[in-house]
Amino acid sequence: MCSLILQHIQFRLNMDSKEQSLIHPWKDEIFQIFKNGGVSQVTYVPDAGHAQVINHVWADKDMRAIPVTTEEEGVASVCGAWLGGEKAVLLMQSSGVGNCVNMFSLINNCRFPFFTIVTMRGEWAEFNQWQTPMGRVTQEAFEMMGINVLRADQPERVGEVVSAGFDAAFQGGDAVAILLSQSLIGRKKWGVK
Amino acid sequence: MNTSSSHHGEIDRRVFVKKLIEACPDALVITGLGSPSYDAYAAGDRDRNFYLWGAMGGAAAMGIGLAIAQPKESVLVITGDGEQLMGLGSLASIGAQGLKNLTIVVLDNGHYAETGMQKSHTSLGTDLASVAKACSLDWAIHVRDFSGIDEIAKHVIAKNGAGLANVFIKAEEAPKALPARDGVYIKNRFRASLGLKPF
Numbered sequence: 001m002c003s004l005i006l007q008h009i010q011f012r013l014n015m016d017s018k019e020q021s022l023i024h025p026w027k028d029e030i031f032q033i034f035k036n037g038g039v040s041q042v043t044y045v046p047d048a049g050h051a052q053v054i055n056h057v058w059a060d061k062d063m064r065a066i067p068v069t070t071e072e073e074g075v076a077s078v079c080g081a082w083l084g085g086e087k088a089v090l091l092m093q094s095s096g097v098g099n100c101v102n103m104f105s106l107i108n109n110c111r112f113p114f115f116t117i118v119t120m121r122g123e124w125a126e127f128n129q130w131q132t133p134m135g136r137v138t139q140e141a142f143e144m145m146g147i148n149v150l151r152a153d154q155p156e157r158v159g160e161v162v163s164a165g166f167d168a169a170f171q172g173g174d175a176v177a178i179l180l181s182q183s184l185i186g187r188k189k190w191g192v193k
Numbered sequence: 194m195n196t197s198s199s200h201h202g203e204i205d206r207r208v209f210v211k212k213l214i215e216a217c218p219d220a221l222v223i224t225g226l227g228s229p230s231y232d233a234y235a236a237g238d239r240d241r242n243f244y245l246w247g248a249m250g251g252a253a254a255m256g257i258g259l260a261i262a263q264p265k266e267s268v269l270v271i272t273g274d275g276e277q278l279m280g281l282g283s284l285a286s287i288g289a290q291g292l293k294n295l296t297i298v299v300l301d302n303g304h305y306a307e308t309g310m311q312k313s314h315t316s317l318g319t320d321l322a323s324v325a326k327a328c329s330l331d332w333a334i335h336v337r338d339f340s341g342i343d344e345i346a347k348h349v350i351a352k353n354g355a356g357l358a359n360v361f362i363k364a365e366e367a368p369k370a371l372p373a374r375d376g377v378y379i380k381n382r383f384r385a386s387l388g389l390k391p392f
Contacts, residue, residue: 082258086261
């Protein structure tokens with residue numbers, strides 16, 4: 001009986017290990033791409049999926065972590081960084097993309113290089129359906145405003161996709177959004193069985 | 194609450210902006226859409242002016258990225274009450290950064306001049322200097338006459354903190370003075386003034 005309980009606990013732990021709090025190697029790859037690419041400013045509205053990168057940024061003496069209160073502020077701030085000669089990236093979750101739509105006109109009109117990484121909600125095992133309407137149209141919202149979208153679904157592909165988008169933005173001057181699929185990030189813990 | 198459109202402030206916006214930029218001639222200036230962009234252009238076009246024609250609510254936030262990227266320069270955001278109200282959260286983000294070289298000047302006529310002089314929230318109870326203080330900016334002042342220019346310029350030149358000047362101007366429209374609307378041109382010209390090359 002005791003071993004059954006232990007087995008069950010072990011099973012739950014394994015299940016939990018697939019949940020959102022897990023440290024993922026691909027998150028370190030993202031940080032390394034920023035670091036090697038000379039990013040000075042990391043602007044963000046937090047998301048659990050970005051937490052590992054954000055922690056690295058706060059710990060890095062050459063990078064500035066810039067928490068903003070809403071995502072469109074982040075769009076404006078990263079454009080300001082480029083105006084001043086620094087590379088800045090924006091991290092947000094899919095719900096924030098809708099907040100940015102008019103502010104994207106700044107990128108479009110001035111042709112600022114723009115690079116954002118978006119953690120997806122509302123598309124895979126979503127418990128909170130309030131995330132779904134914006135998650136469903138995240139890609140379209142970007143494309144509507146002239147921003148190219150790349151998506152990473154597999155952990156082993158994240159580094160390659162992020163790196164390709166990063167170079168298109170900061171070497172080619174493009175506006176690029178990387179969507180990180182919700183399946184990569186894992187289930188959010190709700191404590192509901 | 195009997196603020197009439199003509200009594201929000203007494204300062205002539207065109208004269209104020211001209212004297213302010215003259216008092217801090219090296220500042221990197223970002224202007225909020227509408228009249229602040231016209232005011233800065235009327236004061237004399239400069240390579241170091243970045244005129245917004247849209248992106249409402251983004252002027253102060255743009256100042257964050259620029260001020261961090263150029264710590265040796267002083268960044269001066271000149272915007273209107275309506276534009277700043279749309280980006281109120283950016284004051285909290287500025288406070289969080291502990292910047293030394295960012296000044297926000299809000300030309301506050303208490304109205305949306307561009308759209309037919311509807312009252313804004315600063316005519317209806319909001320005090321932007323108090324908001325700035327509550328967001329932990331280093332200084333925030335009310336300016337009701339031209340004597341405030343020296344105080345603002347002192348901070349801009351000293352680069353001793355992040356601050357906001359709430360400047361009470363007359364609610365009247367000045368003649369339109371239109372800077373270039375080509376964002377790519379304005380961006381590249383601004384960057385070139387800092388020695389930065391295009392792609």
